[in-house]
Amino acid sequence: xxxxxxxxxxxxxxxxxxxxxxxxxxxxxxxxxxxxxxxxxxxxxxxxxxxxxxxxxxxxxxxxxxxxxxxxxxxxxxxxxxxxxxxxxxxxxxxxxxxxxxxxxxxxxxxxxxxxxxxxxxxxxxxxxxxxxxxxxxxxxxxxxxxxxxxxxxxxxxxxxxxxxxxxxxxxxxxxxxxxxxxxxxxxxxxxxxxxxxxxxxxxxxxxxxxx
Numbered sequence: 001x002x003x004x005x006x007x008x009x010x011x012x013x014x015x016x017x018x019x020x021x022x023x024x025x026x027x028x029x030x031x032x033x034x035x036x037x038x039x040x041x042x043x044x045x046x047x048x049x050x051x052x053x054x055x056x057x058x059x060x061x062x063x064x065x066x067x068x069x070x071x072x073x074x075x076x077x078x079x080x081x082x083x084x085x086x087x088x089x090x091x092x093x094x095x096x097x098x099x100x101x102x103x104x105x106x107x108x109x110x111x112x113x114x115x116x117x118x119x120x121x122x123x124x125x126x127x128x129x130x131x132x133x134x135x136x137x138x139x140x141x142x143x144x145x146x147x148x149x150x151x152x153x154x155x156x157x158x159x160x161x162x163x164x165x166x167x168x169x170x171x172x173x174x175x176x177x178x179x180x181x182x183x184x185x186x187x188x189x190x191x192x193x194x195x196x197x198x199x200x201x202x203x204x205x206x207x208x209x210x211x212x
Contacts, residue, residue, distance in 0.1 A: 025198045031184045034168050038180035045078045046206045048199065049177045051161075051170055053083060054094040055126070058188040059174045060119040063112070065192040066174070069199075077203055082161040086173060090126050092158075094118075097131045099157040100148035101140070110138050179206035 027033050040047035050066060052059040070079045083098035085091040094114070101107040117123040117134060125131050128149060136142050148154055164170075168177055174186040182202045186195055 025201050030198045031182050031202060032169075034177065034181055034183055038164070038167050038177075040180045041080070042078050045076050046179050046203050046210070047078045047080065048073070048179070048203065049080045049082055049164075051082050051084050051165060051175045051177070052173050053085065053088070053091045054098070054114055054118055055088070055091045056173050057119055058172075058186070060115050061188060061190075062174045062186055062192060063115055065196070069196045073203075076207065082164060083158075084161045084165050084170070084173065086165055086170060093126060093128050093131055095161065096128075096149055096154060096158050097135075097145075099154045099161075100145055100151070101135075102157075103148045103151065103153060104140075104144050106135075106140050106145075110135065110140065113138060178202040179209075181206060181209075 025031055048070075050070075052063070054060075073079055081098075083095040085095055097114075098107065101110060114125070114134075118125055123130075123134060125134055128146075132142050132145050132149075135145055164177075168180075168183055170183070171185050176184045176186065176199050178184070178199060182205075184195065184199050184202070186192070
Protein backbone atom coordinates (compact mmCIF):
# COMPACT_ATOMS: atom_id res chain seq x y z
CA UNK A 1 0.00 0.00 0.00
CA UNK A 2 1.23 3.47 -0.83
CA UNK A 3 2.66 5.22 2.26
CA UNK A 4 0.20 8.14 2.18
CA UNK A 5 -2.78 5.81 1.81
CA UNK A 6 -1.50 3.61 4.60
CA UNK A 7 -1.11 6.54 6.98
CA UNK A 8 -4.65 7.65 6.10
CA UNK A 9 -6.02 4.20 6.91
CA UNK A 10 -4.16 4.14 10.24
CA UNK A 11 -5.32 7.64 11.15
CA UNK A 12 -8.93 6.75 10.37
CA UNK A 13 -8.56 3.70 12.59
CA UNK A 14 -7.52 5.97 15.45
CA UNK A 15 -10.47 8.29 14.87
CA UNK A 16 -12.73 5.27 15.14
CA UNK A 17 -11.11 4.20 18.40
CA UNK A 18 -13.74 5.41 20.91
CA UNK A 19 -16.25 2.81 19.72
CA UNK A 20 -13.68 0.11 19.08
CA UNK A 21 -13.54 -1.28 22.62
CA UNK A 22 -16.85 -2.09 24.25
CA UNK A 23 -15.58 -4.31 27.08
CA UNK A 24 -13.21 -3.72 29.96
CA UNK A 25 -9.65 -4.72 29.01
CA UNK A 26 -8.40 -7.94 30.57
CA UNK A 27 -5.04 -8.18 32.36
CA UNK A 28 -2.80 -10.79 30.81
CA UNK A 29 -4.61 -10.55 27.48
CA UNK A 30 -4.95 -6.87 26.62
CA UNK A 31 -2.38 -5.40 29.00
CA UNK A 32 0.14 -6.24 31.71
CA UNK A 33 0.02 -5.03 35.30
CA UNK A 34 3.41 -3.58 36.25
CA UNK A 35 4.70 -4.96 39.57
CA UNK A 36 5.84 -2.99 41.39
CA UNK A 37 4.19 0.09 39.93
CA UNK A 38 6.61 2.87 38.99
CA UNK A 39 6.58 6.51 40.13
CA UNK A 40 5.68 9.07 37.48
CA UNK A 41 6.84 12.59 36.73
CA UNK A 42 3.50 14.19 37.66
CA UNK A 43 1.39 12.83 40.50
CA UNK A 44 -1.48 15.19 39.70
CA UNK A 45 -2.10 13.80 36.21
CA UNK A 46 -2.31 10.42 34.52
CA UNK A 47 1.06 10.01 32.83
CA UNK A 48 1.10 8.05 29.58
CA UNK A 49 4.51 7.11 28.17
CA UNK A 50 5.28 5.74 24.73
CA UNK A 51 8.49 3.69 24.42
CA UNK A 52 9.88 3.63 20.89
CA UNK A 53 12.93 3.67 18.62
CA UNK A 54 13.48 5.53 15.38
CA UNK A 55 15.11 2.35 14.07
CA UNK A 56 12.03 0.18 14.71
CA UNK A 57 9.73 -0.28 11.67
CA UNK A 58 6.73 -1.01 13.89
CA UNK A 59 7.34 2.25 15.76
CA UNK A 60 7.40 4.05 12.42
CA UNK A 61 4.05 2.53 11.41
CA UNK A 62 2.58 3.49 14.79
CA UNK A 63 4.03 7.01 14.96
CA UNK A 64 1.30 8.92 13.10
CA UNK A 65 -1.68 7.09 14.66
CA UNK A 66 -0.10 7.66 18.09
CA UNK A 67 0.41 11.39 17.44
CA UNK A 68 -3.18 11.81 16.25
CA UNK A 69 -4.44 10.04 19.35
CA UNK A 70 -2.12 11.93 21.73
CA UNK A 71 -3.20 15.30 20.32
CA UNK A 72 -6.76 14.66 21.51
CA UNK A 73 -5.92 13.64 25.09
CA UNK A 74 -7.62 15.61 27.87
CA UNK A 75 -5.66 18.06 30.01
CA UNK A 76 -5.45 15.73 32.98
CA UNK A 77 -3.32 13.33 30.94
CA UNK A 78 0.40 13.99 30.40
CA UNK A 79 1.79 12.25 27.33
CA UNK A 80 5.55 11.59 27.22
CA UNK A 81 7.93 9.58 25.06
CA UNK A 82 11.06 7.59 25.77
CA UNK A 83 13.50 6.60 23.01
CA UNK A 84 15.06 3.29 24.07
CA UNK A 85 17.29 0.50 22.83
CA UNK A 86 15.87 -2.65 24.50
CA UNK A 87 19.30 -4.21 24.07
CA UNK A 88 19.99 -3.13 20.47
CA UNK A 89 23.28 -1.23 20.57
CA UNK A 90 22.75 0.10 17.05
CA UNK A 91 19.65 1.93 18.31
CA UNK A 92 21.60 3.95 20.87
CA UNK A 93 22.73 6.88 18.65
CA UNK A 94 19.20 7.68 17.46
CA UNK A 95 17.87 7.33 21.02
CA UNK A 96 20.46 9.82 22.26
CA UNK A 97 19.62 12.05 19.29
CA UNK A 98 15.99 12.14 20.45
CA UNK A 99 16.97 13.52 23.85
CA UNK A 100 19.55 15.88 22.34
CA UNK A 101 17.01 17.32 19.88
CA UNK A 102 14.50 17.69 22.69
CA UNK A 103 17.01 19.61 24.79
CA UNK A 104 17.76 22.12 22.00
CA UNK A 105 14.07 22.46 21.09
CA UNK A 106 14.44 20.99 17.60
CA UNK A 107 12.59 17.72 18.08
CA UNK A 108 9.21 18.85 16.72
CA UNK A 109 10.77 20.15 13.52
CA UNK A 110 12.56 16.90 12.58
CA UNK A 111 10.73 14.10 14.42
CA UNK A 112 8.65 12.87 11.48
CA UNK A 113 11.46 13.52 9.01
CA UNK A 114 13.86 11.36 11.02
CA UNK A 115 11.44 8.45 10.99
CA UNK A 116 10.89 8.90 7.25
CA UNK A 117 14.63 9.13 6.53
CA UNK A 118 15.28 5.78 8.20
CA UNK A 119 12.31 3.80 6.92
CA UNK A 120 11.07 5.47 3.73
CA UNK A 121 14.22 7.02 2.30
CA UNK A 122 16.47 4.24 3.66
CA UNK A 123 19.17 6.66 4.80
CA UNK A 124 21.65 5.00 7.18
CA UNK A 125 21.37 6.92 10.46
CA UNK A 126 22.99 4.59 12.98
CA UNK A 127 25.94 6.69 14.15
CA UNK A 128 26.27 10.13 15.70
CA UNK A 129 28.19 11.37 12.65
CA UNK A 130 25.54 10.17 10.20
CA UNK A 131 22.72 11.67 12.26
CA UNK A 132 24.57 14.95 12.75
CA UNK A 133 25.27 15.34 9.01
CA UNK A 134 21.66 14.56 8.14
CA UNK A 135 20.34 16.98 10.76
CA UNK A 136 22.51 19.73 9.30
CA UNK A 137 20.57 19.37 6.03
CA UNK A 138 17.44 20.04 8.10
CA UNK A 139 18.82 23.24 9.59
CA UNK A 140 20.08 21.84 12.91
CA UNK A 141 23.50 23.20 13.91
CA UNK A 142 26.17 20.51 14.14
CA UNK A 143 27.77 22.32 17.05
CA UNK A 144 24.51 22.65 18.98
CA UNK A 145 23.63 19.02 18.35
CA UNK A 146 27.09 17.73 19.33
CA UNK A 147 27.07 19.73 22.58
CA UNK A 148 23.64 18.41 23.52
CA UNK A 149 24.37 14.82 22.39
CA UNK A 150 27.36 14.58 24.74
CA UNK A 151 25.82 16.54 27.60
CA UNK A 152 25.27 15.25 31.12
CA UNK A 153 21.54 15.92 30.84
CA UNK A 154 21.12 13.79 27.71
CA UNK A 155 23.17 11.01 29.28
CA UNK A 156 20.87 11.05 32.31
CA UNK A 157 17.73 10.96 30.16
CA UNK A 158 19.04 8.15 27.96
CA UNK A 159 20.04 6.03 30.97
CA UNK A 160 16.71 6.72 32.66
CA UNK A 161 14.85 5.52 29.58
CA UNK A 162 16.74 2.26 29.48
CA UNK A 163 16.34 1.80 33.24
CA UNK A 164 12.59 2.24 32.82
CA UNK A 165 12.45 -0.50 30.19
CA UNK A 166 13.92 -2.90 32.74
CA UNK A 167 11.72 -1.66 35.59
CA UNK A 168 8.50 -2.21 33.63
CA UNK A 169 9.86 -5.35 31.92
CA UNK A 170 9.26 -3.89 28.48
CA UNK A 171 8.86 -6.80 26.02
CA UNK A 172 9.12 -4.83 22.79
CA UNK A 173 8.48 -1.48 21.14
CA UNK A 174 6.28 0.35 20.51
CA UNK A 175 4.65 0.07 23.90
CA UNK A 176 2.65 2.37 26.15
CA UNK A 177 2.82 2.56 29.93
CA UNK A 178 -0.14 4.10 31.73
CA UNK A 179 0.64 5.91 35.00
CA UNK A 180 3.45 3.51 35.86
CA UNK A 181 0.87 0.75 36.47
CA UNK A 182 -0.21 -0.78 33.19
CA UNK A 183 1.65 -1.74 30.02
CA UNK A 184 0.16 -2.16 26.56
CA UNK A 185 2.51 -3.72 24.01
CA UNK A 186 1.39 -2.46 20.61
CA UNK A 187 0.99 -5.27 18.10
CA UNK A 188 1.89 -4.58 14.49
CA UNK A 189 -1.50 -5.63 13.14
CA UNK A 190 -2.67 -2.21 11.86
CA UNK A 191 -5.61 -2.32 14.32
CA UNK A 192 -4.18 0.59 16.25
CA UNK A 193 -7.58 2.11 16.98
CA UNK A 194 -8.63 -0.90 19.06
CA UNK A 195 -5.30 -1.01 20.88
CA UNK A 196 -5.42 2.69 21.70
CA UNK A 197 -8.98 2.20 22.95
CA UNK A 198 -7.48 -0.23 25.48
CA UNK A 199 -5.09 2.55 26.53
CA UNK A 200 -8.05 4.93 26.84
CA UNK A 201 -9.81 2.46 29.13
CA UNK A 202 -6.70 2.12 31.28
CA UNK A 203 -6.35 5.91 31.48
CA UNK A 204 -9.91 6.02 32.81
CA UNK A 205 -9.02 3.33 35.36
CA UNK A 206 -5.89 5.16 36.48
CA UNK A 207 -7.88 8.41 36.74
CA UNK A 208 -10.45 6.74 38.97
CA UNK A 209 -7.72 5.23 41.13
CA UNK A 210 -6.23 8.66 41.75
CA UNK A 211 -9.56 9.84 43.18
CA UNK A 212 -9.80 7.07 45.75
